[in-house]
Amino acid sequence: MTEFGCMDARQIAQGLRAHDFTAREVAEGALSRVEEVDARVNAFLEVTPELALAAADKVDAALAAGSDEDLGPLAGVPVAFKDNMNLVGTHTTCASRMLENYVSPYTATCVQKMLDAGTIPLGKLNMDEFAFGSSTETSAFGVTKNPWDLERVPGGSSGGSAAAVASGMAVIALGSDTGGSIRQPGCFTGTVAVKPTYGVVSRYGIVAFGSSLDQVGPFSHTVRDAALALNALSGRDPRDCTSQECTVDFTANLDEGAAGMKIGIVPEFMHAQGLEPEMAAAVEEAAAKLEAAGASLVEVELPNAQAAMSAYYVLGPCEAFSNLSRFDGVRYGYQDPGHKDLNSQDDASRAKGFGPEARRRIMLGSYLLSAGVYDTYYYPAQQVRTLITADYKRAFEKVDAILAPVSPRTAFKIGEVSDPTTMYLSDIFTISINIAGNGGMNMPLGFGRDSGLPVGCQLIAPPFKDENMLRVAAELERIYGSAPVAPEFAEGRE
Numbered sequence: 001m002t003e004f005g006c007m008d009a010r011q012i013a014q015g016l017r018a019h020d021f022t023a024r025e026v027a028e029g030a031l032s033r034v035e036e037v038d039a040r041v042n043a044f045l046e047v048t049p050e051l052a053l054a055a056a057d058k059v060d061a062a063l064a065a066g067s068d069e070d071l072g073p074l075a076g077v078p079v080a081f082k083d084n085m086n087l088v089g090t091h092t093t094c095a096s097r098m099l100e101n102y103v104s105p106y107t108a109t110c111v112q113k114m115l116d117a118g119t120i121p122l123g124k125l126n127m128d129e130f131a132f133g134s135s136t137e138t139s140a141f142g143v144t145k146n147p148w149d150l151e152r153v154p155g156g157s158s159g160g161s162a163a164a165v166a167s168g169m170a171v172i173a174l175g176s177d178t179g180g181s182i183r184q185p186g187c188f189t190g191t192v193a194v195k196p197t198y199g200v201v202s203r204y205g206i207v208a209f210g211s212s213l214d215q216v217g218p219f220s221h222t223v224r225d226a227a228l229a230l231n232a233l234s235g236r237d238p239r240d241c242t243s244q245e246c247t248v249d250f251t252a253n254l255d256e257g258a259a260g261m262k263i264g265i266v267p268e269f270m271h272a273q274g275l276e277p278e279m280a281a282a283v284e285e286a287a288a289k290l291e292a293a294g295a296s297l298v299e300v301e302l303p304n305a306q307a308a309m310s311a312y313y314v315l316g317p318c319e320a321f322s323n324l325s326r327f328d329g330v331r332y333g334y335q336d337p338g339h340k341d342l343n344s345q346d347d348a349s350r351a352k353g354f355g356p357e358a359r360r361r362i363m364l365g366s367y368l369l370s371a372g373v374y375d376t377y378y379y380p381a382q383q384v385r386t387l388i389t390a391d392y393k394r395a396f397e398k399v400d401a402i403l404a405p406v407s408p409r410t411a412f413k414i415g416e417v418s419d420p421t422t423m424y425l426s427d428i429f430t431i432s433i434n435i436a437g438n439g440g441m442n443m444p445l446g447f448g449r450d451s452g453l454p455v456g457c458q459l460i461a462p463p464f465k466d467e468n469m470l471r472v473a474a475e476l477e478r479i480y481g482s483a484p485v486a487p488e489f490a491e492g493r494e
């Protein structure tokens with residue numbers, strides 16, 4: 001069987017145009033692969049065969065009518081969406097009991113843009129509940145397994161998106177990243193995983209977590225596929241006032257190489273406590289290889305980045321508390337039956353609808369925003385935010401991109417990290433980028449010398465210069481090869 005999920009967009013485009021296969025065959029192949037593989041991985045919360053086949057038939061009709069020049073480079077590519085993204089007629093649960101029965105009445109802009117590009121939507125993907133977490137273990141519908149080792153987590157919160165790509169079910173999957181939720185699962189599963197600059201992609205139709213931090217981005221096997229997805233996704237949307245006009249072709253400089261680029265190295269990150277030796281070694285090796293390829297390495301300082309974690313766990317919960325207040329069992333969400341007054345109905349609906357991590361964030365945000373406490377935490381956290389943003393601005397006066405770790409360690413075992421603080425530290429290298437609003441991505445670098453599990457590095461771009469990090473990523477891809485499908489799921493690969 002042709003394993004379409006193991007192909008990239010270029011191979012699918014060529015195959016369709018050469019009539020080696022039809023888009024319907026791609027859709028059917030991808031759907032049967034999901035059925036076969038997902039029993040072991042649990043990446044999907046809902047599969048959408050009707051939508052997939054209808055989208056495929058549209059592509060085939062365009063090909064048959066000879067209008068294939070109207071088809072973009074993503075036509076016929078199997079995709080899937082994190083379950084916090086609305087797609088009309090599908091469940092959008094955010095992996096929460098609270099929204100278990102919620103059916104989207106409309107489609108998110110990012111989802112619509114992927115559909116408009118002619119992709120084949122396979123379904124909706126598992127995640128940490130409301131995107132709170134780094135392992136997909138807070139999902140109310142079971143943990144997603146890491147395709148590289150089924151006893152390990154795929155990272156989170158976009159763990160379903162990462163696992164769907166790493167196991168060759170979807171060619172591209174969308175995730176969202178508030179503090180690291182695209183990049184860290186990208187690192188754990190060895191996938192290219194991009195959080196663009198805040199404002200590149202509209203969040204309209206995404207269930208909001210931290211509105212000043214949330215951004216949407218793609219997972220893929222190749223840098224080019226990620227860039228193609230960004231071409232499709234980016235741009236101003238009148239329904240998200242933070243989205244910006246974008247005329248960049250994200251594929252434009254992928255072949256230019258890193259020669260002549262200035263790449264920043266942050267000593268505080270490289271010597272951070274808790275960074276495991278194999279991860280540090282992988283990032284250092286990537287730096288050396290980029291230098292050998294003609295880039296120059298420049299030390300840059302981010303003196304306030306060590307405060308990012310503290311600022312994030314003030315700002316994030318405050319915004320989450322506010323955003324999640326709409327799930328009251330009246331307007332949205334689970335309604336606990338049999339109550340005589342609204343207060344007790346509200347209390348019971350929220351207590352039963354939300355899992356422990358969501359409740360923790362809501363209570364934290366509620367406390368932090370209360371009178372008196374606000375001045376002590378929220379206000380200083382915003383000041384820290386300004387300082388971190390200024391740090392990056394200063395650093396990017398000297399360099400075109402920054403190279404850093406993504407995650408302090410490789411994928412951990414399911415159940416291994418049980419206390420919230422240790423889990424929160426998963427994002428120690430990613431959070432400051434959301435705080436400042438820059439673009440950041442995971443680029444896979446093969447496998448750890450000790451664990452044998454996927455390792456990766458983070459590439460960070462100046463605001464609205466995401467093409468810089470993609471250019472470095474493309475150079476690393478030439479050196480390390482494109483991200484493979486996990487071997488257990490790669491049999492039959494053509």
Ligand code: GLN
Pocket residue numbers: 131132133134156157176177178179180181182209316424427
């Ligand atoms: N792990 C972080 C958190 O739990 C980030 C989550 C995210 O980016 N959505 O808040």
